[in-house]
Amino acid sequence: DVKVTQSSRYLVKRTGEKVFLECVQDMDHENMFWYRQDPGLGLRLIYFSYDVKMKEKGDIPEGYSVSREKKERFSLILESASTNQTSMYLCASSLRTGSRNTGELFFGEGSRLTVL
Amino acid sequence: AQSVTQLDSHVSVSEGTPVLLRCNYSSSYSPSLFWYVQHPNKGLQLLLKYTSAATLVKGINGFEAEFKKSETSFHLTKPSAHMSDAAEYFCVVSDGGGLDTGRRALTFGSGTRLQVQP
Numbered sequence: 001d002v003k004v005t006q007s008s009r010y011l012v013k014r015t016g017e018k019v020f021l022e023c024v025q026d027m028d029h030e031n032m033f034w035y036r037q038d039p040g041l042g043l044r045l046i047y048f049s050y051d052v053k054m055k056e057k058g059d060i061p062e063g064y065s066v067s068r069e070k071k072e073r074f075s076l077i078l079e080s081a082s083t084n085q086t087s088m089y090l091c092a093s094s095l096r097t098g099s100r101n102t103g104e105l106f107f108g109e110g111s112r113l114t115v116l
Numbered sequence: 117a118q119s120v121t122q123l124d125s126h127v128s129v130s131e132g133t134p135v136l137l138r139c140n141y142s143s144s145y146s147p148s149l150f151w152y153v154q155h156p157n158k159g160l161q162l163l164l165k166y167t168s169a170a171t172l173v174k175g176i177n178g179f180e181a182e183f184k185k186s187e188t189s190f191h192l193t194k195p196s197a198h199m200s201d202a203a204e205y206f207c208v209v210s211d212g213g214g215l216d217t218g219r220r221a222l223t224f225g226s227g228t229r230l231q232v233q234p
Contacts, residue, residue: 004159035224040125042206042226043160090159104150105222107159
């Protein structure tokens with residue numbers, strides 16, 4: 001069965017701390033994504049990666065960085081957490097089929113981050 | 117450029133009555149369209165997808181959606197709501213673009229919360 005695993009379901013951090021959110025998928029997918037979800041705003045793309053060591057900025061990359069050293073793992077990094085980064089973070093992956101991404105995303109269960 | 121608008125942030129129905137969740141999209145190319153569902157404290161799960169085959173798409177749990185190009189709509193329906201359908205629903209568009217769209221991401225609507233009253 002398809003699985004995307006996010007390492008932490010709930011985290012509480014202090015302003016200025018460095019935060020790592022880890023995501024692992026076991027489906028050999030090329031594409032991986034990090035979204036943040038806020039009430040009334042839906043999902044907004046932070047970064048995505050289409051291959052190992054490759055990344056592209058999404059709609060709201062400021063204050064975030066990512067790392068993809070292995071195909072199955074995609075990490076989101078908050079270098080210095082701020083209160084406005086309190087949110088639900090969702091990782092997803094998809095298969096790049098031929099030259100068209102049909103777009104079916106497989107999601108993890110989310111990491112709820114609170115920054116005090 | 118692409119965008120998607122979910123016309124209702126909240127919809128409330130009684131159990132056993134029909135469900136209609138509305139979605140309009142904008143896309144420069146022939147789009148792929150999706151509906152995802154999110155139950156509380158869970159990730160998103162694909163309900164159904166349209167990728168230029170039949171315009172009426174059937175999904176899981178009795179849901180279906182119809183792609184109407186002339187109206188740029190992709191509304192989600194179900195004939196009879198069940199209590200377990202209470203969740204948040206997201207309409208999503210991917211325009212694919214031209215070559216090598218494997219790197220393209222999706223655009224999500226802001227979500228519709230469905231309440232089902234007993």
